[in-house]
Amino acid sequence: MAIQIPLDKDERMEKRRTNTSKDLGLSKLSPTQLIHAYRTMFTARCLDDKELKLKRQNKSFFQMSGAGHEAIQAAMSFHLRPSYDWFYLYYRDRTLALGLGQTPSDQLLAAVAADTDPNSAGRQMPSHWSDPKLNITSTSSPTGTQFLQAVGAAEASLRANSISEINNEEKGFYDDEIVLVCSGEGSTSEGEFWESMNTACNLKLPIVFLVQDNEYAISVPVEVNTAGGSISRLLGSFPNLLIRECDGTDFSESYRVCEEATSYCRKRNGPSLIHAHTTRPYSHSDSDDQKTYRTDEELVEETNNDPVLKMRKFLVQSNLMDLEKLEAIDLEITNTIDEIADEVLKQPQPLPETAMRHLYSEDVDPTSSIFDSENFPAYGDDRELTMVDLINACLSDEMERQPEMIIFGQDVADASREETLEEVDGKGGVFKVTFGLQSKYGKDRVFNSPLAEANIVGRAIGMAHRGLKPVVEIQFFDYIWPAFMQIRNELATMRYRSGGTFSSPIVIRVPYGGYLRGGGIYHSQTGETLFTHTPGLRVVLPSNATDANGLLRTAIRCEDPVIFLEHKHLYRQVHNKGRYPGKNFMIPFGKARLIRKGSDITVIACGALVRKSLEAAAIASKQYGVECEVLDLRTLSPLDMDSIASSVQKTHKVLIAHEDSLSWGIGSEIAARIADSLFPWLDGPVRRVASLDTWVAYAPDLENEILPQTSDVLEGILSLQQF
Numbered sequence: 061m062a063i064q065i066p067l068d069k070d071e072r073m074e075k076r077r078t079n080t081s082k083d084l085g086l087s088k089l090s091p092t093q094l095i096h097a098y099r100t101m102f103t104a105r106c107l108d109d110k111e112l113k114l115k116r117q118n119k120s121f122f123q124m125s126g127a128g129h130e131a132i133q134a135a136m137s138f139h140l141r142p143s144y145d146w147f148y149l150y151y152r153d154r155t156l157a158l159g160l161g162q163t164p165s166d167q168l169l170a171a172v173a174a175d176t177d178p179n180s181a182g183r184q185m186p187s188h189w190s191d192p193k194l195n196i197t198s199t200s201s202p203t204g205t206q207f208l209q210a211v212g213a214a215e216a217s218l219r220a221n222s223i224s225e226i227n228n229e230e231k232g233f234y235d236d237e238i239v240l241v242c243s244g245e246g247s248t249s250e251g252e253f254w255e256s257m258n259t260a261c262n263l264k265l266p267i268v269f270l271v272q273d274n275e276y277a278i279s280v281p282v283e284v285n286t287a288g289g290s291i292s293r294l295l296g297s298f299p300n301l302l303i304r305e306c307d308g309t310d311f312s313e314s315y316r317v318c319e320e321a322t323s324y325c326r327k328r329n330g331p332s333l334i335h336a337h338t339t340r341p342y343s344h345s346d347s348d349d350q351k352t353y354r355t356d357e358e359l360v361e362e363t364n365n366d367p368v369l370k371m372r373k374f375l376v377q378s379n380l381m382d383l384e385k386l387e388a389i390d391l392e393i394t395n396t397i398d399e400i401a402d403e404v405l406k407q408p409q410p411l412p413e414t415a416m417r418h419l420y421s422e423d424v425d426p427t428s429s430i431f432d433s434e435n436f437p438a439y440g441d442d443r444e445l446t447m448v449d450l451i452n453a454c455l456s457d458e459m460e461r462q463p464e465m466i467i468f469g470q471d472v473a474d475a476s477r478e479e480t481l482e483e484v485d486g487k488g489g490v491f492k493v494t495f496g497l498q499s500k501y502g503k504d505r506v507f508n509s510p511l512a513e514a515n516i517v518g519r520a521i522g523m524a525h526r527g528l529k530p531v532v533e534i535q536f537f538d539y540i541w542p543a544f545m546q547i548r549n550e551l552a553t554m555r556y557r558s559g560g561t562f563s564s565p566i567v568i569r570v571p572y573g574g575y576l577r578g579g580g581i582y583h584s585q586t587g588e589t590l591f592t593h594t595p596g597l598r599v600v601l602p603s604n605a606t607d608a609n610g611l612l613r614t615a616i617r618c619e620d621p622v623i624f625l626e627h628k629h630l631y632r633q634v635h636n637k638g639r640y641p642g643k644n645f646m647i648p649f650g651k652a653r654l655i656r657k658g659s660d661i662t663v664i665a666c667g668a669l670v671r672k673s674l675e676a677a678a679i680a681s682k683q684y685g686v687e688c689e690v691l692d693l694r695t696l697s698p699l700d701m702d703s704i705a706s707s708v709q710k711t712h713k714v715l716i717a718h719e720d721s722l723s724w725g726i727g728s729e730i731a732a733r734i735a736d737s738l739f740p741w742l743d744g745p746v747r748r749v750a751s752l753d754t755w756v757a758y759a760p761d762l763e764n765e766i767l768p769q770t771s772d773v774l775e776g777i778l779s780l781q782q783f
């Protein structure tokens with residue numbers, strides 16, 4: 061077996077040569093532009109030094125430098141069009157952010173956590189760039205989550221191409237726009253990098269991947285992260301991908317490579333990847349000390365390749381500048397940054413009372429009466445339809461209503477090979493919820509994704525940045541976990557972390573739950589509290605066909621990200637069918653439904669436990685003379701505490717019934733809230749009925765034992781009655 065030997069040290073050094081005197085296409089740049097490039101590079105370095113000083117003085121709270129990466133970024137910014145192209149940057153892209161139009165003040169305001177920080181309004185650490193005017197999308201901290209979002213943003217223009225209503229410059233789509241996504245070499249070890257490469261190459265997307273290789277991921281050297289020590293070598297067999305490697309400390313070489321890579325994408329030849337070798341003269345961040353893992357010799361060697369020093373040398377050797385003039389520029393920039401720092405330090409931090417601001421849309425409130433047409437259904441006919449039918453109908457209505465809406469996920473298309481539809485019916489989802497939608501709205505608006513859940517959610521977030529409305533499907537709740545990083549750290553934080561300037565109002569439909577008889581561990585999962593415990597998300601769990609229709613319409617029309625849980629066991633029941641309620645039927649979030657009145661005990665239920673609670677209540681009434689109220693929560697976040705309160709104040713006893721396992725389930729939170737705010741009205745303990753604290757087993761006898769049954773709810777009711 062052949063073993064590829066990682067690059068040795070000399071080979072790596074060779075990738076960063078010190079020769080800067082060659083003019084590699086720079087004749088296209090005027091002296092003024094070259095000096096401008098130097099000024100941007102020096103400004104970035106100066107900002108790093110200033111921020112480090114502020115941190116040492118306890119006037120800022122974190123520092124992440126971009127030092128060593130200035131040349132490739134300054135060169136790249138010449139080939140980009142702010143407010144036209146789209147940018148997914150990472151924390152070392154200080155020079156790029158400046159090159160795209162950010163000001164030193166924009167960056168320092170983040171360092172001091174000012175209320176007026178345009179990047180995040182004091183929500184994020186500094187160096188997390190964001191600027192909606194320039195199309196710099198909000199940078200987050202997880203390494204690698206930017207890749208799939210960038211793919212989605214690039215794909216948006218491809219999809220828009222086929223949607224005449226939105227394919228225009230007014231909506232921000234241009235024939236030669238590109239998307240730039242940046243990262244370090246370490247982050248390419250994340251699986252999402254490879255997922256994004258797969259889709260970018262498969263769809264020939266206009267996206268430039270700029271990998272800045274400073275040979276370290278904190279203390280971990282490149283040969284540990286990357287097989288063979290070179291990411292560009294590894295990517296050789298990806299189709300349609302232009303790969304270029306360059307000395308990223310050399311402005312002229314970087315300039316030429318960036319020009320080639322961007323124009324390849326602008327011409328729609330496919331994606332490109334630049335592997336730029338850089339240095340890291342400062343430690344990973346201010347909380348790291350690289351002297352604990354890098355030798356003095358290595359660090360001294362790196363200074364020979366310092367991009368700022370090399371650019372100075374280049375300007376002098378090209379007779380564009382003499383040392384005296386350069387020093388004057390340096391002094392002027394240093395003084396200006398000192399002055400700006402003094403100014404930003406006067407800016408107050410956000411007021412404590414604004415801590416909850418920007419979690420959800422402040423313009424569109426899905427709990428409001430605008431989303432309540434529940435009492436005005438417009439029935440077409442008398443047919444009783446299943447939950448699958450009415451979800452499908454809602455999706456179809458909204459596709460018709462919103463040209464920017466798209467649907468994708470695994471198996472959701474009728475047939476990816478469209479021509480087969482002349483002979484076959486089509487798939488339309490493993491539960492057939494999306495059946496017929498591709499045939500009706502075309503393969504560019506309803507399509508299959510690769511078998512990769514992070515890919516689905518990450519791409520959807522990027523598309524939403526561009527104004528598309530993705531309503532995606534994760535095939536089973538049990539398999540949502542690869543997407544959880546995108547859901548929790550990206551989707552849910554987007555609005556908050558950008559101070560309300562970016563959002564990703566996507567809907568994630570997820571078949572969920574057990575009672576399948578044989579569903580086993582991996583086709584019966586619940587666990588909604590992982591999502592209700594994620595600020596910024598809305599979580600919906602309908603129990604019947606009509607509610608599913610009205611709640612889904614609200615989910616699609618609102619501007620918050622929604623996890624829409626569709627109970628598989630309830631998809632095709634006879635007992636929860638409903639009539640098609642018309643194209644404008646909406647149920648607001650946070651509005652529980654009282655489905656049975658009673659005076660003795662309140663049963664709070666959701667999902668499959670709604671039906672079981674009704675059955676138990678009927679038995680309790682008939683056989684024991686106990687009258688229960690049954691409340692169907694319908695949305696878990698927000699939770700309708702008002703309806704819970706008015707029922708508990710009447711019955712004084714509460715049973716919470718849910719399918720998820722008992723401990724840490726939604727019942728724990730509801731019980732805590734009741735104990736806190738309704739204590740004076742209680743005449744008994746708050747009881748819960750739920751699954752055992754284990755996985756749902758395949759054997760039907762075990763499954764029955766593990767999942768809560770009608771008899772369990774009845775037992776809970778009767779035990780409460782005794783108090």
Ligand SMILES: Cc1ncc(C[n+]2csc(CCOP(=O)(O)OP(=O)(O)O)c2C)c(N)n1
Pocket residue numbers: 152201202203243244245246247248274276277278344
């Ligand atoms: C998912 C995730 N894991 C770990 C971290 C902690 N972390 C932050 S930066 C970093 C190293 C990144 O290295 P690289 O991609 O090479 O970029 P560089 O910092 O060298 O420019 C790590 C491990 C993180 N932010 N996110």
Ligand SMILES: [Mg+2]
Pocket residue numbers: 244245246272273274275276277278
């Ligand atoms: Mg690195």
